Amino acid sequence: MLKSQQMRKRIALHLSVLIIGGAVIRVAVVPAEVCPPVTALEVSASIEAATTWLVGGMADDGTYTYGFDRNEDVINQGYNYARHGGVTMALYQAYEVIGDPDLLAAADRGLAHALNDIVEHGGWMGWQPGGDIPLGANGLLLAALSIRRRATGDPIHDELMRGIGRFLVGQQQENGSIFASWDIRAEEPRESFGPFATGEAAWALALLDRQMPGEGWGDAAGLTLDYMGEDRNRLEGYATSLPDHWAAYTVSDIRPDLLTTGRVEYARRLAGYFGIRLRFEAQRRGDGINLWLRWYPGPPAGVGTAGEGIGALHRLSVEEPRLADLTAAIEERLVCTAGFMVRRQISADEATGGATTSLESGAWFYRGYTQMDDQQHVLSALLSALPVLEAMEEVG
Amino acid sequence: MNGLLMLVAYMAALNPMRTRLGVPEHSDGKARMGPLASGAAIGLGALLALAALARSLLDALEISPETFRIAAGLVLVIVAARMLFVSVPPAEPVPDGFGAALWPVAFPRVISPETITLVLTSAASDGVGAMLPGLVSASVALVALGLIRTGSLSERVLANLGRVLAVALVLVGIWLALQGVREV
Numbered sequence: 001m002l003k004s005q006q007m008r009k010r011i012a013l014h015l016s017v018l019i020i021g022g023a024v025i026r027v028a029v030v031p032a033e034v035c036p037p038v039t040a041l042e043v044s045a046s047i048e049a050a051t052t053w054l055v056g057g058m059a060d061d062g063t064y065t066y067g068f069d070r071n072e073d074v075i076n077q078g079y080n081y082a083r084h085g086g087v088t089m090a091l092y093q094a095y096e097v098i099g100d101p102d103l104l105a106a107a108d109r110g111l112a113h114a115l116n117d118i119v120e121h122g123g124w125m126g127w128q129p130g131g132d133i134p135l136g137a138n139g140l141l142l143a144a145l146s147i148r149r150r151a152t153g154d155p156i157h158d159e160l161m162r163g164i165g166r167f168l169v170g171q172q173q174e175n176g177s178i179f180a181s182w183d184i185r186a187e188e189p190r191e192s193f194g195p196f197a198t199g200e201a202a203w204a205l206a207l208l209d210r211q212m213p214g215e216g217w218g219d220a221a222g223l224t225l226d227y228m229g230e231d232r233n234r235l236e237g238y239a240t241s242l243p244d245h246w247a248a249y250t251v252s253d254i255r256p257d258l259l260t261t262g263r264v265e266y267a268r269r270l271a272g273y274f275g276i277r278l279r280f281e282a283q284r285r286g287d288g289i290n291l292w293l294r295w296y297p298g299p300p301a302g303v304g305t306a307g308e309g310i311g312a313l314h315r316l317s318v319e320e321p322r323l324a325d326l327t328a329a330i331e332e333r334l335v336c337t338a339g340f341m342v343r344r345q346i347s348a349d350e351a352t353g354g355a356t357t358s359l360e361s362g363a364w365f366y367r368g369y370t371q372m373d374d375q376q377h378v379l380s381a382l383l384s385a386l387p388v389l390e391a392m393e394e395v396g
Numbered sequence: 397m398n399g400l401l402m403l404v405a406y407m408a409a410l411n412p413m414r415t416r417l418g419v420p421e422h423s424d425g426k427a428r429m430g431p432l433a434s435g436a437a438i439g440l441g442a443l444l445a446l447a448a449l450a451r452s453l454l455d456a457l458e459i460s461p462e463t464f465r466i467a468a469g470l471v472l473v474i475v476a477a478r479m480l481f482v483s484v485p486p487a488e489p490v491p492d493g494f495g496a497a498l499w500p501v502a503f504p505r506v507i508s509p510e511t512i513t514l515v516l517t518s519a520a521s522d523g524v525g526a527m528l529p530g531l532v533s534a535s536v537a538l539v540a541l542g543l544i545r546t547g548s549l550s551e552r553v554l555a556n557l558g559r560v561l562a563v564a565l566v567l568v569g570i571w572l573a574l575q576g577v578r579e580v
Contacts, residue, residue, distance in 0.1 A: 275580035
């Protein structure tokens with residue numbers, strides 16, 4: 001009798017460890033990754049709402065609404081020209097996928113604003129929105145121009161594209177690193193780096209190479225791609241690998257014959273960074289105990305960049321046999337991201353109806369605040385997800 | 397996981413050396429082979445049933461296999477650390493007769509947090525076919541070790557070999573967690 005009681009106690013103890021341990025792991029380590037079902041139609045509607053936010057908030061001079069706090073009902077009057085380039089680029093991406101001429105016209109207005117401040121120096125051309133000439137803004141401007149040319153076939157800006165390309169290459173060092181600005185007083189590159197400017201420039205060069213083949217732009221892009229994959233974290237002092245979506249775009253858009261084994265492996269590592277970021281994001285609900293363990297759903301720009309990165313790598317994995325084993329998992333992450341970001345977008349019904357309702361609908365907010373790059377990055381991610389969803393729906 | 401790593405992982409998780417020290421014995425130190433073999437078979441069957449359901453179970457819980465690898469790695473490292481410090485499983489009250497196959501052989505010696513976790517992650521990620529040889533080999537090794545009569549020397553040898561497998565389990569756990577982080 002005593003032995004049987006002891007046995008029951010021990011069985012209960014072991015079962016308790018299993019159940020309580022399982023519950024702790026479930027809540028703290030692996031909460032549900034929520035991927036709301038989403039259709040291509042819903043993603044299209046979300047894209048339209050986001051572009052409406054961006055285009056609807058444009059001023060007559062071609063600038064965009066920078067930021068909006070819905071809690072205070074206040075528009076942020078600040079501005080950032082790298083983000084101007086980024087939003088313009090995203091609108092060209094949207095035009096390329098959707099084909100709406102109004103998007104092309106809006107992007108051209110954004111482009112015209114930048115073209116007012118183009119300077120020439122020593123054979124190169126650069127966008128100088130004020131002070132030193134920034135690498136990142138010029139990289140994104142060149143990316144925008146390259147996507148515009150790819151989408152329209154219009155060669156009107158070819159010489160400007162080459163001129164900006166020469167500026168980017170002029171900033172590039174022998175090891176592939178690229179200085180983040182041109183010092184207008186010293187008339188030489190300023191010896192500092194930006195976390196994202198390097199990738200923006202490399203991507204722009206890869207895109208330029210596709211539009212102007214045989215001019216050497218792809219080799220320059222490849223040099224910086226290798227630097228980002230091999231040396232950047234160490235030389236620029238990053239403690240962890242930088243999950244750089246611009247690098248993902250670069251490796252995706254670089255000419256296939258430049259895809260060395262090292263670059264393909266870098267693409268695989270990037271897919272891993274974005275994968276864990278997006279899996280973690282899918283675990284965020286922003287309420288109850290989940291709020292304490294996972295915090296609020298992430299800033300839209302951050303989530304969007306991970307979505308953009310995985311979207312760029314999806315295109316690469318479909319075309320590059322050495323990455324074909326990643327395609328299914330990448331599609332899963334991309335579609336999941338589209339699902340939860342479409343749900344997180346503020347719809348017209350959810351807008352509070354204040355004086356600036358037009359700056360709520362179609363936007364993604366982080367704790368009540370949204371910025372132009374929130375819309376830009378999520379828009380680009382959704383544009384990558386749309387053809388994937390359409391293909392899935394076609395297959396059934 | 398490739399075949400060799402899978403074998404090492406299951407050997408480390410089931411840890412036949414250490415587990416041998418916690419199975420019912422006769423008074424002369426020989427294992428009670430009937431309950432040991434039956435319990436190992438029951439545990440194996442239950443774990444294989446779990447393996448067959450692994451993907452569906454994770455889907456139902458909305459956990460991707462990649463993310464579950466992180467949790468599995470964490471569990472294995474914690475359990476392995478305990479194995480290192482407690483090299484002999486705690487003595488359990490043992491029923492007479494066939495009941496000993498169910499308790500304590502099938503549960504908690506064979507069906508344990510570490511084997512459940514490893515089965516879920518390996519079956520969900522690599523399929524039942526890939527994990528089967530590792531799980532069967534570890535179970536067979538456990539039954540085979542039942543033929544060893546425990547004494548002070550053999551206990552020390554088994555306990556130390558069990559520690560070696562515990563170190564291997566730490567490494568497997570770390571590897572799994574890193575894979576879970578690096579995978580898409």
